[in-house]
Amino acid sequence: MAASSEHLPDAAARIGPALLTRLREREPLLWVNPHAESMAAGAGALEAGFDIAAAAARFNRFRGLMRALFPALEPLDGRVESGLLPLSRFSALLGGQGAWFLKGDHALPVAGSVKARGGFHEVLAHAERLATAHGLLQPGQDPIVLQQPAARAVFSRHTISVGSTGNLGLGIGLIAAGLGFQAEVHMSADAKEWKKRRLRERGIRVVEHAGDFADALEGGRQRAATDPSVHFVDDERSAELFLGYAVAAQELARQLDAIGRTPSRERPLFVHLPCGVGGSPGGITYGLKALFGDAVHTFFAEPVAAPCMLVQLAASGQGPLSVYDIGLDNKTDADGLAVAQASHLVAPMMKRRLSGVFTVRDDDLLRDVCRLQRTEGLLLEPSAIAAARGPLFLAQSEAGRAYLDAHGLRSCHSNATHVIWATGGSLVPAEEHARYQAKGAELLGSG
Numbered sequence: 003m004a005a006s007s008e009h010l011p012d013a014a015a016r017i018g019p020a021l022l023t024r025l026r027e028r029e030p031l032l033w034v035n036p037h038a039e040s041m042a043a044g045a046g047a048l049e050a051g052f053d054i055a056a057a058a059a060r061f062n063r064f065r066g067l068m069r070a071l072f073p074a075l076e077p078l079d080g081r082v083e084s085g086l087l088p089l090s091r092f093s094a095l096l097g098g099q100g101a102w103f104l105k106g107d108h109a110l111p112v113a114g115s116v117k118a119r120g121g122f123h124e125v126l127a128h129a130e131r132l133a134t135a136h137g138l139l140q141p142g143q144d145p146i147v148l149q150q151p152a153a154r155a156v157f158s159r160h161t162i163s164v165g166s167t168g169n170l171g172l173g174i175g176l177i178a179a180g181l182g183f184q185a186e187v188h189m190s191a192d193a194k195e196w197k198k199r200r201l202r203e204r205g206i207r208v209v210e211h212a213g214d215f216a217d218a219l220e221g222g223r224q225r226a227a228t229d230p231s232v233h234f235v236d237d238e239r240s241a242e243l244f245l246g247y248a249v250a251a252q253e254l255a256r257q258l259d260a261i262g263r264t265p266s267r268e269r270p271l272f273v274h275l276p277c278g279v280g281g282s283p284g285g286i287t288y289g290l291k292a293l294f295g296d297a298v299h300t301f302f303a304e305p306v307a308a309p310c311m312l313v314q315l316a317a318s319g320q321g322p323l324s325v326y327d328i329g330l331d332n333k334t335d336a337d338g339l340a341v342a343q344a345s346h347l348v349a350p351m352m353k354r355r356l357s358g359v360f361t362v363r364d365d366d367l368l369r370d371v372c373r374l375q376r377t378e379g380l381l382l383e384p385s386a387i388a389a390a391r392g393p394l395f396l397a398q399s400e401a402g403r404a405y406l407d408a409h410g411l412r413s414c415h416s417n418a419t420h421v422i423w424a425t426g427g428s429l430v431p432a433e434e435h436a437r438y439q440a441k442g443a444e445l446l447g448s449g
């Protein structure tokens with residue numbers, strides 16, 4: 003898999019020559035999704051088999067066990083949740099409208115990234131199935147019993163495997179190891195060295211693959227297919243991951259209620275989410291649309307070198323379209339977002355729900371990482387700040403203003419709540435943060 007130009011005529015036909023040119027020139031842009039539909043709040047909008055309430059109930063059932071396994075969850079009563087932080091100084095610096103907040107998943111306990119939500123949910127679901135099949139857990143029984151030796155002995159004979167650019171591997175690896183499973187993470191050879199080191203330090207096996215993220219995923223998938231003791235967490239296809247992310251919408255709803263910002267037509271909620279393969283922002287969008295319908299507008303942020311969800315949703319006709327097919331190289335400092343092909347599970351579910359996608363240059367990510375540290379004292383990794391440009395695209399770009407007009411939102415935009423979803427950072431080593439800060443400061447200095 004490499005950049006090639008043989009698919010360009012096909013890509014031009016599928017996404018249009020004008021958009022193709024702008025994407026190929028790596029111009030930061032806002033693409034508004036023409037397929038988005040108006041939708042009423044309420045479970046009626048959910049796809050069959052995608053049950054958010056069941057996922058929320060599972061997290062709830064496991065609170066006691068999670069608290070027992072991870073001391074960091076003691077003060078949270080076993081809930082894997084993050085804060086909602088005001089961003090008034092950062093938004094003032096950028097000249098933003100409305101009230102800006104950061105959803106602090108960079109500091110999610112245990113895993114330090116948004117991956118804790120989806121990854122933990124899938125591993126808990128697998129542990130529950132396995133324990134039930136072995137007669138170790140009865141229906142209705144508190145899963146706290148899974149910390150006993152009998153359950154750990156069963157888990158130790160099973161492997162949880164995952165393909166990851168890093169953070170999903172950390173999230174899955176840490177909870178899998180915590181429960182007593184063996185854990186194995188398939189990574190591309192160019193994944194960040196410190197992430198591989200962190201995993202190995204915690205007893206998690208790292209398997210390196212030539213090629214990109216998709217090749218690492220395929221390698222892991224194939225190995226798991228031939229060994230029944232291996233459960234592969236498939237970032238491109240897993241409904242359990244997706245639903246773990248979707249539960250976050252309920253948490254955000256409670257936090258908005260608590261500060262008197264319940265979303266409504268007059269007080270719209272805009273949520274801006276960094277997108278890699280699409281699982282985390284897709285699941286969160288799915289949950290938010292179910293709760294708030296037309297009162298919430300979600301936008302994904304992607305690097306200019308890897309706008310995989312934009313390309314997939316903009317393409318007409320059937321079948322996948324990758325960023326390689328349009329001549330981009332998928333090379334970005336935002337390693338959590340370096341994904342060439344959007345999830346086949348998630349892209350179709352976003353077609354009706356997602357408001358749009360905007361693209362961001364790496365230099366701007368590094369500048370924003372530095373601005374956020376200076377104004378709010380928060381340290382994020384470049385992937386995790388990608389969403390910060392969303393409110394500005396809406397207020398300042400032609401496409402953004404057209405979106406506000408089309409939805410009758412121009413007059414109430416100053417009442418809007420903007421949530422920028424921070425997706426990772428607290429497990430990044432201090433020297434790595436220092437490098438990001440130095441690069442960002444240099445870029446800010448040179449204008």
Ligand SMILES: *Cc1c(COP(=O)(O)O)cnc(C)c1O
Nearest residue numbers: 169278279280281282338425426
């Ligand atoms: C994984 C990740 C994302 C994107 O999540 P996807 O599910 O791949 O779309 C964004 N930011 C960070 C820091 C991540 O680790």
